Amino acid sequence: MRSRESHSIHLVLFFSRNVSLRTWAEVGMFDREVALYLKHQKEGLKISFLTYGDESELEYSERIPGIDILYNKWGLPLPLYFLLIPLLHSGALRRASVLKTNQLSGGRIALWSSRLWRKPLIVRCGNIPSDMTAQTHIKNPVHMRRLRRYEAKMFHAATAIIVAAPAMRDYITRTYSVLDSLIHVVSNHVLTDLFRPKVVSSLPNRLCFMGRLEKQKNVETLVEACSGTGLDLVLIGNGSLRNDIKALAMNSGVNVTFMGNLPHAELPYQLCKSRIYVHATHYEGSPPKALLEAMSCGLPVICSNVPGIGEFIIHGVTGWLCGTSREEIRNAIDIVLRDGDLQERLGRNAREFIVKSFTLDEAARNEVAILKTVAL
Known part of the structure; x- marks a missing residue:
């Protein structure tokens, strides 16, 4: 199997639908989410973030130096922006060597972009909606069928799939008959230097x-x-x-x-x-x-x-x-x-x-x- 050097890889990360860098910052997950891509950058990869934010996204550029931010600079309504992403960001997408979803949500536009520009697609998911829905025990066969059709389309179109746990890999192979060799387990990471025991008195209760x-x-x-x-x-x-x-x-x-x-x-x-x-x-x-x-x-x-x-x-x-x-x-x-x-x-x-x-x-x-x- 061929292998590319890190310095020649241009990765475009598709954010979940309607999610922006501001969203990450507001919910307190910005540093954790960008850490992986800053690490990739140090290894020589070129990184682009494709988000659903407006020009305020540029306020975060100093926190992710060198990472290109592809945002809705046209001020379009989000549903229209979503549909036009493959064309609006055609320059970066044509230059990319691989596309990746951050979650399954919003993956549809990554799939369209992959097909239009003939780029490999990595489908990454931290959870699988159909599996999560099944565990709620809420009976909605129509909704479940829609989820299954969408997931089948995404997983079968993927060049590679990244999941966060072995049980997710087993679910995909069992439910969608995807080759086990296409699915890779990359566990959620922790910034262990930040999250470490500290000299602070814990409160007993x-x-x-x-x-x-x-x-x-x-x-x-x-x-x-x-x-x-x-x-x-x-x-x-x-x-x-x-x-x-x-x-x-x-x-x-x-x-x-x-x-x-x-x-x-x-x-x-x-x-x-x-x-x-x-x-x-x-x-x-x-x-x-x-x-x-x-x-x-x-x-x-x-x-x-x-x-x-x-x-x-x-x-x-x-x-x-x-x-x-x-x-x-x-x-x-x-x-x-x-x-x-x-x-x-x-x-x-x-x-x-x-x-x-x-x-x-x-x-x-x-x-x-x-x-x-x-x-x-």
Whole structure:
């Protein structure tokens, strides 16, 4: 199989539909998301970001020097901009040696561009919508058929597929009969130099969760599990259930601090002030970045034994697994909170596990190897 040198590869990254650099900044994920591409750049790759932002995208150019920002400089309505992307950005797309999706959302326009300009396409996905939808147990056959048709089209057209966990690779090969050799597992990375244990006093009764305040994340049940315990719960992130969770906390007598979205650099401090990190979600597509970052900080973590989490946590070694009910979460919190030796052991092992398997260097090395084999 042919292989290109890094310095001759021009990668165009297609952002998810309607997402911009400003979006990344506002939700506190900018630094984490761009780190991989700044690393690629140091290896000699030319990088272009194709986003859905307006001219305000250029405000972020100093934070990603050398990366071209392809944005909606025409001020077009987003639906029209979406359709015209292959033509509006034809110059960069013609010069590219490989196109890549950041997620499946918005991948359709990457596929059109790939076909129009005859460029290899890497379909990268942190989760698979049809699989995630199936785990909600919401019966909507029409919606599921649409998802499956879209995913089949994307996966069968891809030159290569990048997923974040082995279970996702297995799902794609089983569901869409895609050759296993086309699918590559590149784990979510953690900035381990930023997310590391810090000399800061953790508060003895403080628990922490980071993520979207949505049904999937099971935050309401976590609040209920803390009722009557005297524990303080810190929630980092926003979502449609924020007001409902706030009302539940007041009615349950639970002291909940809503911190909203924080800059990425502030997260380690907030994590290290907590005694335990809890991630008791109903399901995940792959090991969630928030959980990995908490583990990298050396926190003992309690997490649900569900797809996307249960297969990579070793119970009692790198974390403590539990169910998703109020009683199961509360019992796990009681066990871990009253055993200082267990906390120390879980935190130490978690940090070692992340440093060994989820570093930025490892993710960049694996992805560059894929790029070298598919780029024109």
